[in-house]
Amino acid sequence: MLTVNEIVFSYPRSSFGLRIDHFACSPGSATAIVGPSGCGKTTFLNLAAGILQPQEGRIQLDGTVVSMLGASASATHRLSHIGLIFQEFELVEHLTVRENILLPRLLGLQTDPDALEKRARKLAEETGIGPYWNTRPDNLSHGERQRVAICRALSINPRIVLADEPTGNLDPTNKRMVLDLMVNFAKVANRTLVVATHDLALLEAFDEVVQFENLNQFAPDPS
Amino acid sequence: MRAGGIAYLSWKHLSYRPLRTLTLVAAIALTIYLPLALYVFTSESTRILQERARSTPLLLGPKGSSLDLTLNALYFTSQELPSLKHLAYTKLAKERFGTTIPIHARFHAKEAPIIGTSLAYFDARTLPVAEGRMITRLGDCVIGARLARRNDLHPGDRITSSPENVFDLAGVYPLRMRITGILAANHTPDDDAVFADLKTTWVIEGLAHGHQDLANPTAADAVRKREGNSIQANASVVEFNEVTENNIASFHFHGDPEHYPLSSVILIPKDKKSRALALGAYQGPSSSGQLVIPLDAVTQLTETLFATSKMTFAAFLLLGLTAFALAALVFLLSFRLREREMQTYAKIGARTASLVMLKSTEVAIVLISGIVLALLSAAITKSFSAGLLPQLLN
Numbered sequence: 374m375l376t377v378n379e380i381v382f383s384y385p386r387s388s389f390g391l392r393i394d395h396f397a398c399s400p401g402s403a404t405a406i407v408g409p410s411g412c413g414k415t416t417f418l419n420l421a422a423g424i425l426q427p428q429e430g431r432i433q434l435d436g437t438v439v440s441m442l443g444a445s446a447s448a449t450h451r452l453s454h455i456g457l458i459f460q461e462f463e464l465v466e467h468l469t470v471r472e473n474i475l476l477p478r479l480l481g482l483q484t485d486p487d488a489l490e491k492r493a494r495k496l497a498e499e500t501g502i503g504p505y506w507n508t509r510p511d512n513l514s515h516g517e518r519q520r521v522a523i524c525r526a527l528s529i530n531p532r533i534v535l536a537d538e539p540t541g542n543l544d545p546t547n548k549r550m551v552l553d554l555m556v557n558f559a560k561v562a563n564r565t566l567v568v569a570t571h572d573l574a575l576l577e578a579f580d581e582v583v584q585f586e587n588l589n590q591f592a593p594d595p596s
Numbered sequence: 597m598r599a600g601g602i603a604y605l606s607w608k609h610l611s612y613r614p615l616r617t618l619t620l621v622a623a624i625a626l627t628i629y630l631p632l633a634l635y636v637f638t639s640e641s642t643r644i645l646q647e648r649a650r651s652t653p654l655l656l657g658p659k660g661s662s663l664d665l666t667l668n669a670l671y672f673t674s675q676e677l678p679s680l681k682h683l684a685y686t687k688l689a690k691e692r693f694g695t696t697i698p699i700h701a702r703f704h705a706k707e708a709p710i711i712g713t714s715l716a717y718f719d720a721r722t723l724p725v726a727e728g729r730m731i732t733r734l735g736d737c738v739i740g741a742r743l744a745r746r747n748d749l750h751p752g753d754r755i756t757s758s759p760e761n762v763f764d765l766a767g768v769y770p771l772r773m774r775i776t777g778i779l780a781a782n783h784t785p786d787d788d789a790v791f792a793d794l795k796t797t798w799v800i801e802g803l804a805h806g807h808q809d810l811a812n813p814t815a816a817d818a819v820r821k822r823e824g825n826s827i828q829a830n831a832s833v834v835e836f837n838e839v840t841e842n843n844i845a846s847f848h849f850h851g852d853p854e855h856y857p858l859s860s861v862i863l864i865p866k867d868k869k870s871r872a873l874a875l876g877a878y879q880g881p882s883s884s885g886q887l888v889i890p891l892d893a894v895t896q897l898t899e900t901l902f903a904t905s906k907m908t909f910a911a912f913l914l915l916g917l918t919a920f921a922l923a924a925l926v927f928l929l930s931f932r933l934r935e936r937e938m939q940t941y942a943k944i945g946a947r948t949a950s951l952v953m954l955k956s957t958e959v960a961i962v963l964i965s966g967i968v969l970a971l972l973s974a975a976i977t978k979s980f981s982a983g984l985l986p987q988l989l990n
Contacts (some may be wrong), residue, residue: 452945463940467612479601480946
């Protein structure tokens, strides 16, 4: 379960600030965060993942206070428990589909390699990218690339999946497919899914929709 | 942090851009190889030159450059100095300072030097016959192992001396020599030379020759004039270009053999006293030749070699620094271009130390590959330098 309480965050030398009094989402649920560009959706996901640290407040994931972890511990936590999906897919061009999906292990994830490979292969088959197992991403379509990125995020069986505009670069058919994959994973594996999106047509697929308004923003004190 | 995974990621990126990686490896290898090869070649040349010079304690030759004299006697380079008279050899031998070995290194066969000498040369150089037998008569020769291998020559084959000048019809006469043996390889210029008796080289020089017997009635057409016991031949007389069992008796020398030419004489003194006496005997300006210590001449050469190589080494060092700076720039630009990839790794969960390790591993793989390539090339250069040196001296 992801719980956020009274967090305050601002970037250094920036007029943008984010304040969230309370946010929570439970395992097995799919939550959409919507709002205009620049309202802090991506910043919130980065805070939840531990990539950014809030100046105040507390972010907790299944008993681990993410906001209190140091940089190294936060990275290890993220590698083991958080699945991240990006709008631009963020695949590594010189690695094959297989290597991209198994990237967390190459980066140091401590897990049974055979079990991880088996799970990755199963995910690839289920998402229809099995035939491209040893292909490089530059030979894939946008939809296929995003499916590789989803397989990468899900292969570690994360406690939470944080997706930032995952359908932003996809056509309507692929949008629906990608969303169904993520929501289905959350339901079947009883995991938490948080998706930042501005695509209102997709909201019906989510259990909960959180509107990030300008209310969440504040102008930090320049001092 | 999994070192294997990081190394794998580094390797994958390097192999994804093979041209860039190979260019970097080649640039680093070349940067290290050039000064290394220069050092290897200089030190190996010094070792080889000094080793052979040490086995040739003293050398008698005509006055002039001691280095030219040494190189001609030790490496059979072209003879730059005038010839020594055989009389000088006889005189030195009579002094009984030690073993005296004549050297006449002027002619060539198949571009290999023909060395006219005595059997003592083979003992002094510890140069046994590996195949066939030693020379026994005029016109015989034994050849070096590398020369035999290169030209597929065997005992019983013939090798012909090259005329010095194709337009000099009356000069050096081509002599077809019988190869009686192949010498064991000793990895010195001896491996590329033809060794014959001193008299055989005088035949090549035209100081001795054999021709048909003019007293024989079958040679009547070749007789120009008969006066008592003296017979004068005309131009049609048949001169022999090969010494055989049938014609060896017809070979004869003209003039006084003591005035026949020699390139030098190796002197191996029997003791220190003989060495000092010999050096003293040839010290004065009135002496007809010079007695040089080959090791001194070679040391002088290697010192010059080292002085030159030091300057070249400094130039290579500057070039190397430039190459390393450029390689560093290439890496820095590459890492800047891959900033987004690194950010992705960091977002997924790579620790900062892992990213530093990833970059360092890539640099290390390229550097180590370059160093290994340079060391291998230097080792190959070292193995070739022994054979290359005599060619460079020529």
